[in-house]
Amino acid sequence: MSDPNREDDAAAKARKGRNIAIALGLVAFVILVYVVTVVRMGGSVANRPF
Amino acid sequence: MAMATAQSNPRAIARWQDFLQLLKPRVMSLVIFTALTGLVCAPDRINPILAAVAVLCIAVGAGASASLNMWYDADIDAKMRRTRGRPVPAGRVQGADALALGVVLSLFSVMLMGMALNWFAAGLLAFTIVFYAVVYTMWLKRWTAQNIVIGGLAGALPPVIGWAAATGGAPLNAWLLCAIIFMWTPPHFWALSLYTSEDYAKAGVPMMPVVKGASSTRLQILVYSLLLIPVCVAPAFTGLGGAGYLAVSGLGGLVFLLLAWRLYRSHAGEAADPRNDDGLYHVRAGARDARNLFAFSILYLALLFATLLAEHLMGARPLELFR
Numbered sequence: 481m482s483d484p485n486r487e488d489d490a491a492a493k494a495r496k497g498r499n500i501a502i503a504l505g506l507v508a509f510v511i512l513v514y515v516v517t518v519v520r521m522g523g524s525v526a527n528r529p530f
Numbered sequence: 531m532a533m534a535t536a537q538s539n540p541r542a543i544a545r546w547q548d549f550l551q552l553l554k555p556r557v558m559s560l561v562i563f564t565a566l567t568g569l570v571c572a573p574d575r576i577n578p579i580l581a582a583v584a585v586l587c588i589a590v591g592a593g594a595s596a597s598l599n600m601w602y603d604a605d606i607d608a609k610m611r612r613t614r615g616r617p618v619p620a621g622r623v624q625g626a627d628a629l630a631l632g633v634v635l636s637l638f639s640v641m642l643m644g645m646a647l648n649w650f651a652a653g654l655l656a657f658t659i660v661f662y663a664v665v666y667t668m669w670l671k672r673w674t675a676q677n678i679v680i681g682g683l684a685g686a687l688p689p690v691i692g693w694a695a696a697t698g699g700a701p702l703n704a705w706l707l708c709a710i711i712f713m714w715t716p717p718h719f720w721a722l723s724l725y726t727s728e729d730y731a732k733a734g735v736p737m738m739p740v741v742k743g744a745s746s747t748r749l750q751i752l753v754y755s756l757l758l759i760p761v762c763v764a765p766a767f768t769g770l771g772g773a774g775y776l777a778v779s780g781l782g783g784l785v786f787l788l789l790a791w792r793l794y795r796s797h798a799g800e801a802a803d804p805r806n807d808d809g810l811y812h813v814r815a816g817a818r819d820a821r822n823l824f825a826f827s828i829l830y831l832a833l834l835f836a837t838l839l840a841e842h843l844m845g846a847r848p849l850e851l852f853r
Contacts, residue, residue: 490543498549512586516645519579
């Protein structure tokens with residue numbers, strides 16, 4: 481029989497890996513949208529009516 | 531089907547690498563290569579950051595459609611030796627999770643392409659994803675022996691999307707790049723299926739050798755090869771390729787035709803007669819001919835696109851023979 485605690489450890493490790501991957505993906509997406517916005521708007525970023 | 535497989539294996543733990551595998555990274559790398567070629571060959575120059583975003587969107591879109599394909603085809607994948615280790619049939623990832631990943635990445639890639647580049651390129655990307663996931667995966671693949679001929683359009687569109695991302699349009703030369711991959715797909719996949727047709731038959735996928743037989747498949751490979759080579763050489767006459775491209779496409783095309791002819795004359799894909807040792811020898815020799823064409827087809831396509839990419843990056847003069 482396999483050790484249930486060991487299996488939980490493996491599951492927790494896999495979940496942690498997935499969570500980190502999602503976090504990195506989201507951070508990368510936010511940075512990407514920010515950079516694309518700056519590139520698309522160029523110098524006009526600060527030159528607009530409020 | 532896929533969910534049942536995953537649920538029957540409750541100990542399976544999905545790691546992030548399994549989700550990455552759903553995106554078929556090797557296919558993604560090919561898509562990146564062809565999309566980049568389309569983008570670089572386009573006459574308009576765009577900001578390098580936006581160009582990188584365009585290629586990223588196309589790659590993620592390709593990955594999304596691969597994930598949708600793995601969700602829907604889990605039952606077929608489980609029956610084939612080549613695909614049974616994939617995350618969904620192996621039970622490491624739930625089918626619903628593969629579906630969710632595919633839908634979310636599709637939406638993200640299309641929306642980002644539209645906002646960062648233009649909505650024409652985004653529309654083409656959305657069309658490609660839907661064509662691969664719905665038209666090819668859900669309909670053509672299980673229904674007709676022409677599945678990879680028509681479905682090949684999805685794999686052929688990335689250079690057009692790349693071109694459209696740079697210019698907002700898709701002229702004849704962009705569609706010529708698409709035509710090269712489109713015409714290349716049948717001889718490439720049918721050569722592979724000639725020595726893996728047992729797997730496809732077991733899974734009930736109507737690949738050409740399973741439906742029409744090996745002899746008809748070898749003839750069709752030869753016919754498509756004869757049609758492919760003029761299409762591959764054409765960019766040298768339309769202002770897209772230079773002298774190097776003409777040499778690579780012409781000489782490579784001759785080798786392609788030679789290998790297709792050898793395959794046509796072989797016994798590849800046929801069942802060996804166990805009473806006859808010679809028959810077995812011919813079939814094995816034929817499988818080698820099929821493998822040779824399959825391997826060379828990959829090299830030929832890679833060389834064509836690499837030459838175009840190199841010529842445009844180095845600013846080589848296109849031939850424009852008909853202009």
